[in-house]
Amino acid sequence: MKCVAKILIVDDMPENIGVLFELLSKESYEILVAQTGESAIEIALSEHPDLILLDIMMPNGIDGFETCDRLKHQQICQRTPIIFMTALSDIEDKIHGFSLGAVDYITKPFQQEEVLARIHTHLTLRFLQQQLEQENARLLEEIEARKEAELALREANRTLQQLATLDGLTLLANRRRFDEYLQQSWRQMLRDHKPLSLLFCDIDFFKRYNDDYGHVAGDECLKQVAIALSKAVYRPSDLVARYGGEEFIFILPDTPTVGAIHVAQRVQDNVAALKLAHETSEVSQQVTMSIGVSSILPNGHNSPEQLLSHADHAVYLAKAQGRNQIVT
Ligand code: GH3
Ligand code: MG
Numbered sequence: 096m097k098c099v100a101k102i103l104i105v106d107d108m109p110e111n112i113g114v115l116f117e118l119l120s121k122e123s124y125e126i127l128v129a130q131t132g133e134s135a136i137e138i139a140l141s142e143h144p145d146l147i148l149l150d151i152m153m154p155n156g157i158d159g160f161e162t163c164d165r166l167k168h169q170q171i172c173q174r175t176p177i178i179f180m181t182a183l184s185d186i187e188d189k190i191h192g193f194s195l196g197a198v199d200y201i202t203k204p205f206q207q208e209e210v211l212a213r214i215h216t217h218l219t220l221r222f223l224q225q226q227l228e229q230e231n232a233r234l235l236e237e238i239e240a241r242k243e244a245e246l247a248l249r250e251a252n253r254t255l256q257q258l259a260t261l262d263g264l265t266l267l268a269n270r271r272r273f274d275e276y277l278q279q280s281w282r283q284m285l286r287d288h289k290p291l292s293l294l295f296c297d298i299d300f301f302k303r304y305n306d307d308y309g310h311v312a313g314d315e316c317l318k319q320v321a322i323a324l325s326k327a328v329y330r331p332s333d334l335v336a337r338y339g340g341e342e343f344i345f346i347l348p349d350t351p352t353v354g355a356i357h358v359a360q361r362v363q364d365n366v367a368a369l370k371l372a373h374e375t376s377e378v379s380q381q382v383t384m385s386i387g388v389s390s391i392l393p394n395g396h397n398s399p400e401q402l403l404s405h406a407d408h409a410v411y412l413a414k415a416q417g418r419n420q421i422v423t
């Protein structure tokens with residue numbers, strides 16, 4: 096609660112102002128005065144009184160009703176309590192006064208104690224209302240801040256989740272993401288009655304590459320191969336993952352064997368285009384890959400594990416038959 100309330104007395108008669116001034120001064124209110132409606136509005140807008148005592152009949156300019164109406168249409172005065180103090184005692188005038196937004200209506204001649212009591216009541220109500228308004232605004236701000244924090248947290252969680260599905264070296268999908276996506280694609284192809292293909296790609300003689308060029312060069316080679324592999328697919332539904340050390344795997348939903356072989360050929364072309372020297376490879380003097388292709392039409396009797404083991408077996412055959420080749 097404010098220490099000193101500011102009260103604006105509006106009356107055309109100096110003697111009326113004098114009486115009220117004396118009465119209110121005793122209560123140590125801060126007092127402002129105006130003798131016309133127009134000057135009352137001006138003072139109210141610049142001084143923001145906590146309460147206004149408003150005469151109605153003022154011959155020089157607008158009357159109290161008009162003054163009240165104009166004040167209530169100003170944003171800053173909208174909630175300022177206005178008490179009419181007037182000789183007009185007709186019930187119609189009282190009703191009109193309240194309808195314009197006044198909180199009280201006191202007729203002259205008035206009882207001093209009653210005026211003070213009413214002023215005190217309305218000031219208290221107004222201050223309580225202000226406190227509630229402030230608390231409300233504070234709570235709204237707090238809710239906004241919480242909403243923002245929640246959004247940031249969700250965003251951070253999403254980023255974390257994405258990171259948890261990536262391979263740290265190549266930034267391809269990792270094994271975990273591969274496992275998830277294989278199950279998901281399997282279910283989708285089962286529903287759609289569409290074929291699902293896998294490419295299992297393994298770098299030839301990569302152990303020797305590491306031995307010859309060092310582990311750091313080996314890592315660099317894996318990164319470049321990963322980029323070449325990503326460029327071999329175009330569909331958003333295709334996934335390239337790092338399966339393990341120098342092994343990569345493609346999940347190709349809605350793709351039959353022929354389509355999968357096409358992708359495998361692009362993989363070999365893209366890796367060949369890297370022209371990465373590999374002097375001790377028995378295949379060529381560059382980095383090459385052996386690729387196992389497997390396709391399946393998911394139904395109730397087969398499984399993703401079968402598809403995977405077929406691809407694995409196909410790579411094994413590719414290795415056995417001389418490497419740098421595609422086997423289905
Ligand atoms: P093959 O042609 O039969 O596939 O022979 P390989 O040497 O490629 O196969 P093997 O499985 O014997 O060896 C794989 C090698 O890949 C072992 C390791 O030196 C290398 N390797 C696996 N993971 C990484 C890695 O993260 N970084 C590096 N630099 N090398 C890796
Ligand atoms: Mg008057």
Ligand code: MG
Binds near residue numbers: 297298342
């Ligand atoms: Mg291997």
Ligand code: MG
Binds near residue numbers: 299300341
């Ligand atoms: Mg290998």
